[in-house]
Amino acid sequence: MISRKSLALALFGLMLASGTALAQSNEIRIGVALEPPALDPTAGAAEAIDVVVYQNIFEGLVRIDQSGAVQPGLADSWSISEDGLTYRFVLHEGITFHDGTSFDAEDVKFTFDRLLAEDSVNAQKALYAPISAVSVIDPATVEFTLSRPDGLFLFNLGRGDAVIVAPESADSNGTEPIGTGPFAFVQWDRGSRVVLEQYGPYWGDLPALTKATYLFISDTATMTNALLAGDVDGTNNFAPEALAVFEGNPQFKVLVGSTEGETILSTNNRKAPFDDLRVRQAMAHALDRQEIIDGATYGYGVPIGTHFAPHHPYYLDLVGTYPHDLEKAKALLAEAGYPDGFSATLKLPPVAYARLSGQIIASQFAEVGIKLELINAEWAQWLEDVFANKDFDLTIISHVEPFDIGIYANPDYYFGYDNADVQALNETLNATTDEAERQALAQEIQTVIAVDAVNGYLFELAQTGVWNAKLDGMWQNAPVEGVVLRDIHWVE
Structure with missing residues (x-):
């Protein structure tokens, strides 16, 4: 016959185990082939940067969804003049960067003044050449004046090259990125991994994941072994010649887009x-x-x-x-x-x-x-x-x-x-x-x-992704670079 004390200890142990399982179910480890050279998407051309930070750490006025369509981002709404030369954006209010500083229209102006500056190192600076002026109307309203109509203007605002950065942290974003997204940067172990954690004060809907670790694994055989061993939970773009290992395996789902x-x-x-x-x-x-x-x-x-x-x-x-x-x-x-x-x-x-x-x-x-x-x-x-x-x-x-x-x-x-x-x-x-x-x-x-x-x-x-079968919400297609975490979650 089990004593009350033993039963209590057993129940406590079960609670601890359940808590651990719950914590683990809110975390994800993603294997990626290339390590980014830096973590600022506005100052580098490498796709590997966006794979980690796009829509996770950094956000733009608008965002691109999985179909390639433009959706609201930091801007709640916008209007376009009849001649197509003026875009006015109304911003969400109450947003903060991960260091606690507030986001407003001044940050938008700073971002694009920096992007268009003569010494700008933005890889896609030419895409934003039609911008002739960025004006702050009030803290929640910003206006762009174009020199010519540009039907791709909204789409280009949703790219990683146009995410909003703050003057307080812009210079250090390459190594310690600070954005407004649902995940905040925690650490970068060079040659090994980048760790992100859910940003509690995030202005939008909080993601299901509380932690995401990007592990850099360039070798296909090593990635295969890591997936099979459960050392990583998935990868967004696996070598197609090795996909047969995972097809038909009920422990994995192969997403081809x-x-x-x-x-x-x-x-x-x-x-x-x-x-x-x-x-x-x-x-x-x-x-x-x-x-x-x-x-x-x-x-x-x-x-x-x-x-x-x-x-x-x-x-x-x-x-x-x-x-x-x-x-x-x-x-x-x-x-x-x-x-x-x-x-x-x-x-x-x-x-x-x-x-x-x-x-x-x-x-x-x-x-x-x-x-x-x-x-x-x-x-x-x-x-x-x-x-x-x-x-x-x-x-x-x-x-x-x-x-x-x-x-x-x-x-x-x-x-x-x-x-x-x-x-x-x-x-x-x-x-x-x-x-x-x-x-x-x-x-x-x-x-x-x-x-x-x-x-x-x-x-x-x-795009050939291999993921743990209990994960859902990953993008099947890749209309822009990135592994967007906001919808990824574990299912029973």
Whole structure:
């Protein structure tokens, strides 16, 4: 028979154990491949910075959600003048930075004055060039005056490059970041981890997680072992060639989504024979996307038919514009004066998806008489020869900038597409703020470049996350860089 004292001790021990389990269930350990060089997203270009801090430590006036849409952030609401040149934001009140200092319109002005200053080191400073003035109307109201309409202005305000910082802490954010987000910085053990904890006075809804640790694990085998051993609870972008270890394992969930990486067979439109639409159409018909996706991404790429991310609300599915049809490809080549095909070079940067895709495409093109010489290039050589000097026939590359369809309106861009209609459409798009009108214009540009077969549209790079099966709320897609913690929670 158990004594009362023993029973009390047993119950106390059970309570302690339950409390420990509860505490653990509110924490998460995330494995990431790259350690950030610093922790200030307004002063560095590395994606690894945003993976840790975006929407966790730092917030902007607006934020980007998983679909790529703009949502309120530190600004509760905004209005836009009829000419599209004035944006007035009404801020949430009662917000504090993690050091206890208050947030108001002066911090917004400071942030953008700093971003636009002559000595600014912001990696995306050019995106904010249309801003001619930032005016404080009152502590809860700030106004931006633009020199020209910019339809992407709100989206760009939601990027990590435009998060709001305070004058008291801006200079030290690289090593001790202080923001307004739901998580506060605790420590950075260089070469090992960054630790964040829930910020209790957070102005919005508190997240379910109370602590998040980012562990830096660059080696795929080491990451695999850490996941299997339970040393990390998940990773946002795991090597696709190793995903088979976790697929079908009930202890894990594999989330496959898309990123902003449009992978294309980039084509030199200035150069014969690629300046002939029929040749580009023939190449489009010769491509077997699924074979490329299976071979180069282990089946995890998302097929695309134009230069736009499938997760974006403006996306138009144009994959069927030029279906795989070898006979049609041969007929178009003959019509263009190349009945026996032609020879060309395919310059490949040093990334696996490009090198693998190149081998597959060379085999596919050989079936219609197009003989490709594969030339492997290191990044510096690729950037100089292909991107800067435009010395190439074909290349394979992923374009990872969000909403970058405007590159097709630049005839000096490396693939040399010059279409006055697209240039006019893009100019109208940039000056338009109405969402429905913007969507229609973006979809019209998507259609034109698909029909013109400007490039060979292959696939969207996949985001392949591996997570503990009891976790939920992770982003499946990646419209911007970051591992956003606010919705992640443990489930029974």
